Amino acid sequence: MAIEGADTVWVLISAALVLLMLPGLALFYGGLVQRKNVLSSMMHSFVAMGVMALEWVLIGYSLAFADGNWFVGGLGHAFLRGIDAYSVTGTIPTYAFIAFQGMFAIITPALISGAIVGRVKFKSYIAFIALWGLIVYAPVCHWVWGGGFLTGEALDFAGGTVVHITSGVSSLAILTYIGKRRGFGVDPLKPHNVTLTLLGGGLLWFGWFGFNAGSALAANEIAALAFITTLIAPAAAGFVWMALEWRHFGYPTALGFATGVLAGLVAITPCAGFVTPMAAIPIGMITSFVCYKAVGLKERFGYDDSLDAFGVHGVGGIVGALLVGVFASVGGTGLLLGNTSQMLIQLQGVVITIVYAAVGTLLIGFILNRTIGLKVTESEENIGLDKTQHGEIAYNV
Amino acid sequence: MKYIIAMIRPERLDAVKRELQKLEVNRLTVSSVAGYGAQKGHLEIYRATEHEANLLEKVKIEIAVEDHFLQSVIEAINTGAKGNDGYIGSGKIFVLPLEDVIRIRTNETGPNAL
Secondary structure, three states: OOOOHHHHHHHHHHHHHHHHHHHHHHHHHHHHOOHHHHHHHHHHHHHHHHHHHHHHHHHHHHHHHOOEOOOOEOOOOHHHOOOOOOOEEOOEEHHHHHHHHHHHHHHHHHHHHHHHOOOEOHHHHHHHHHHHHHHHHHHHHHHHOOOOOOOOOOOOOOOHHHHHHHHHHHHHHHHHHHOOOOOOOOOOOOOOOHHHHHHHHHHHHHHHHHHHHHHHOOOOHHHHHHHHHHHHHHHHHHHHHHHHHHHHHOOOOHHHHHHHHHHHHHHHHHHOOOOOHHHHHHHHHHHHHHHHHHHHHHHHHOOOOOOOHHHHHHHHHHHHHHHHHHHOOOOOOOHHHOOHHHHHHHHHHHHHHHHHHHHHHHHHHHHHHHHOOOEOOHHHHHHOHHHHHHOOOOOOO | OEEEEEEEOHHHHHHHHHHHHHOOOOOOEEEEEEEOOOOOOEEEEEOOEEEEEOOEEEEEEEEEEOHHHHHHHHHHHHHHHHOOOOOOOOEEEEEEEOOOOEOOOOOOEHHHHO
């Protein structure tokens, strides 16, 4: 196929929009931690841009998208071998496709950092995301989009399974392995600056238009559909979360609204180009309700999902991946149009991904813990990771 | 000379400053502090989870005065900090003896340096 200028422009801009989600995520997470860990938390997002972008062009892209088998791609495009400025994927230059997909590989492991803030060695974090990108992300990306066994079967428009279920479930897996922050359940461990979180949430929503509408890989009607559903679902979800808090606690909190919006964004990701704007409303509302309940589970079961990476991304991703099987009506049919088999395929994709991500993550955690160690010492954790891992602090007198 | 330290509710700071300005007391130091007394704490909600916040935001006011100003300054702080209601957590005023004051620029000491 020939290169289309408009498609290329849209995908390049979308790729840049997705990269802006990383500083957005840094602000979102950075505001939610204690002030002694704000730089460390923000670095988790920022360093992913360095580590994962390199890894993606060296080997990750090839493992995800080069010809291989049902499970993983091959090494045919390692170091971007066999690709040049004139290579074409669909109607866009292959370099544009690699860059756009690379942004997903960058942000996905960074999402996991929300589950482990305040207690992990920085070098171990870097090793973790690098290994995770190869062992968990690249294969699942290959399954769903790169020619693996779910390609053309499971509906996942922009990464509900590839991005959110993998990162959310891995968050739960790694946090059960490394344990709680000291003081969890005893000291307040409150967010130190919710205004940063709100600004970060806004940047995430902005970047998410590139994430979802860019996934059409063309400047066409499906991109426009994905764009408007990315507007509607988070709006409905933010509204529901706010209403639930208002009823239960008497206050519509700012963090609650932002969290609802995020849950809606996660849920609409797999659905974005497959459902109508009117279907985006119940998708956002249902997911917000389920995530609201899921976030409360950590109180009940006592696990320290510090910034709710599992409660929002894992649970939201699972709900979204299942709801696309219910509401799909564009480029696929779901349960509401009488197609029960799609629902079963979605369920199969969800279950396999959950099991694979959990096992893969625990394996990585085990290896790192036995070699370079995962957690900082008790005194380092008390002092804070900004000072002990980076030698600097966020706020001087 | 006396050193006055008052812990008040943050929302009463402007009223206290207005009362002090009526007395033409134009020297004070204000800082944000946190603490608790009989009130113990209150609840904050983050992501649908209640957190007990036992350290409450307070404002600390520090003023050094000559002895004959003491009573009127205390009354001014009291009036401003209490407002119309004076409910629990309105704060406290501590009065300490002040041995000496030195103005760094001129080396003046005692009441002249206040």
